[in-house]
Amino acid sequence: MADDHSARHSMSAADAKAAEYFFRSLTCNQLVAYNSYGVDKVFKALADPSRRKLLDQLHAENGQTLSELCEHLDMTRQAVTKHLVLLEAANVVTTVWRGREKLHYFNPVPLHEIYDRWIKKYERRRLRALSDLKKGLEASKGK
Amino acid sequence: MDKPKTVYISYIETTPEKLWDALTEGEFTRKYWGGRRIQSDWRVGSPVKHIREDGGIDWQGEVLKSERPRLLSYTFHIHISDRHRDEQPSRVTFEIEPMGAVVKLTLSHDGFVSAGATFETTHHGWPAILSSLKSLLETGNPLPFTGLGFGPSGEARGQA
Numbered sequence: 001m002a003d004d005h006s007a008r009h010s011m012s013a014a015d016a017k018a019a020e021y022f023f024r025s026l027t028c029n030q031l032v033a034y035n036s037y038g039v040d041k042v043f044k045a046l047a048d049p050s051r052r053k054l055l056d057q058l059h060a061e062n063g064q065t066l067s068e069l070c071e072h073l074d075m076t077r078q079a080v081t082k083h084l085v086l087l088e089a090a091n092v093v094t095t096v097w098r099g100r101e102k103l104h105y106f107n108p109v110p111l112h113e114i115y116d117r118w119i120k121k122y123e124r125r126r127l128r129a130l131s132d133l134k135k136g137l138e139a140s141k142g143k
Numbered sequence: 144m145d146k147p148k149t150v151y152i153s154y155i156e157t158t159p160e161k162l163w164d165a166l167t168e169g170e171f172t173r174k175y176w177g178g179r180r181i182q183s184d185w186r187v188g189s190p191v192k193h194i195r196e197d198g199g200i201d202w203q204g205e206v207l208k209s210e211r212p213r214l215l216s217y218t219f220h221i222h223i224s225d226r227h228r229d230e231q232p233s234r235v236t237f238e239i240e241p242m243g244a245v246v247k248l249t250l251s252h253d254g255f256v257s258a259g260a261t262f263e264t265t266h267h268g269w270p271a272i273l274s275s276l277k278s279l280l281e282t283g284n285p286l287p288f289t290g291l292g293f294g295p296s297g298e299a300r301g302q303a
Contacts, residue, residue: 091152109273111270116274
């Protein structure tokens with residue numbers, strides 16, 4: 001059991017290191033204040049169909065109470081609560097109290113941060129690669 | 144209290160004062176908000192304008208609450224098309240709370256009709272703007288991408 005624990009621990013440390021290298025390579029080795037722990041939470045929060053369904057529910061109608069969310073889902077109240085806790089921890093769901101009612105909102109900001117910092121960079125790299133290829137081909141054609 | 148239509152939250156590694164300045168000073172907004180300068184004396188009742196580089200106005204409003212560096216609220220009326228202009232001014236509120244090493248920024252936007260022009264324009268716009276603001280405050284660089292203004296002219300600028 002103890003071995004299992006330490007193995008898992010060293011794995012995640014290695015993963016964190018790999019993620020850091022990967023991220024630095026994407027950001028041209030610039031040191032950016034970026035919380036990879038927060039990103040992990042977002043990916044984990046999204047890695048479950050029930051939680052994605054909950055987000056879809058909020059996207060369709062923002063500001064629902066727990067009871068309203070439960071009405072449309074084939075899940076127990078406890079299961080919905082558990083999923084909401086994870087979604088809140090990842091900041092993709094945020095809550096606002098209105099009197100005694102707790103309203104849940106879909107917060108797309110962390111998803112946008114991932115899009116900007118990861119996906120956009122892939123697009124830019126791909127575009128640069130294509131542009132380099134074009135330049136290379138045109139240069140060799142001219143010779 | 145009415146139910147807010149949309150709530151956006153970002154945790155930013157900065158101070159409440161810097162974040163306040165980033166929300167209220169034109170020199171700051173120009174960097175992360177598609178070249179637009181925000182303009183107001185930030186007294187309750189004073190006008191707020193969001194001015195494009197070409198001098199046109201994307202949106203304007205009136206200061207409702209101004210408590211540096213914690214709470215800022217203004218009315219918000221988009222002027223980029225007749226559809227937007229025909230809608231009632233909506234309301235934007237920024238709450239700034241220090242949380243250890245970071246600052247929690249909560250943006251609530253309400254007072255607009257569901258599925259109307261204001262909603263269509265802002266529900267993709269706000270996350271992009273907050274994301275760019277976070278990047279500027281944490282790294283000194285805004286995000287090099289397009290479409291950060293609410294107006295159509297935002298699409299053609301800012302590409303790195």
